Amino acid sequence: MSTAQRLYDQFVTNITAKLQTNKKWVNCYNLLGLPGQMPRPIEFLRFVEGDPGVPGDGFSISATGGGINADPVAFELATPFQLGGITNGITLTAFFPGANLTYEFVIYTATLNSTGVCRIFSNFVDDPNVLKGTVLFDGVAGVFQNVPQSSLESILNATNIFLANRGCNGITLNELFITGIALMVRPNIVTNVSLDAAAIGLGQNTVP
Numbered sequence: 001m002s003t004a005q006r007l008y009d010q011f012v013t014n015i016t017a018k019l020q021t022n023k024k025w026v027n028c029y030n031l032l033g034l035p036g037q038m039p040r041p042i043e044f045l046r047f048v049e050g051d052p053g054v055p056g057d058g059f060s061i062s063a064t065g066g067g068i069n070a071d072p073v074a075f076e077l078a079t080p081f082q083l084g085g086i087t088n089g090i091t092l093t094a095f096f097p098g099a100n101l102t103y104e105f106v107i108y109t110a111t112l113n114s115t116g117v118c119r120i121f122s123n124f125v126d127d128p129n130v131l132k133g134t135v136l137f138d139g140v141a142g143v144f145q146n147v148p149q150s151s152l153e154s155i156l157n158a159t160n161i162f163l164a165n166r167g168c169n170g171i172t173l174n175e176l177f178i179t180g181i182a183l184m185v186r187p188n189i190v191t192n193v194s195l196d197a198a199a200i201g202l203g204q205n206t207v208p
Contacts (some may be wrong), residue, residue: 008112041202047180047195048076055140055197055208056097062194063182068121069193073189074108074180081200084174089149091201093135093208094183095142097191101132105145106189109155110181111163111171118168120159125184126151134208140196 044054050061067076091103106124131146152173160170181198183190199208 046078055137080177093144095196106182
């Protein structure tokens, strides 16, 4: 099943349960779109470090490292995000104290379907000129960054160069996963982020 279909099914199946929890949730117009439109495919992320939930719900996490990303500043996704089926890039959003436009995302990826020397873990920072912005969710400030399809293809191409250098077969986006995220203020990765929430949206400017 493609990531796009998985996100669609998840929203349709879980919206009632989400709205009934004690955590704050985006209102139905933001979540479902206007009447007659498809749901907006946005997924709040869970991490190995814990589930920060949604912005303003009182839950936050810190990066601990030691996972498959082997990086103490990376937040490791509890379920790696498969890039298969993505056709218009993604939007990354993070909510944390002091969020502003100086922050950028570091994307951690892995060829999880491969084994041995062909299982490659990498991290990438996009062009600083990609579209970024700020967002408010129930009064909590966050930053978002578009990751256009061309950037995903560039990550794929770089991964395939690494694979070729190791004598491995090339892969497609179906076999490439986002395994974690970190935040940086160039030129340094930020080490003390208290993450209130984070999300991945399908397409550009797809924010909670």
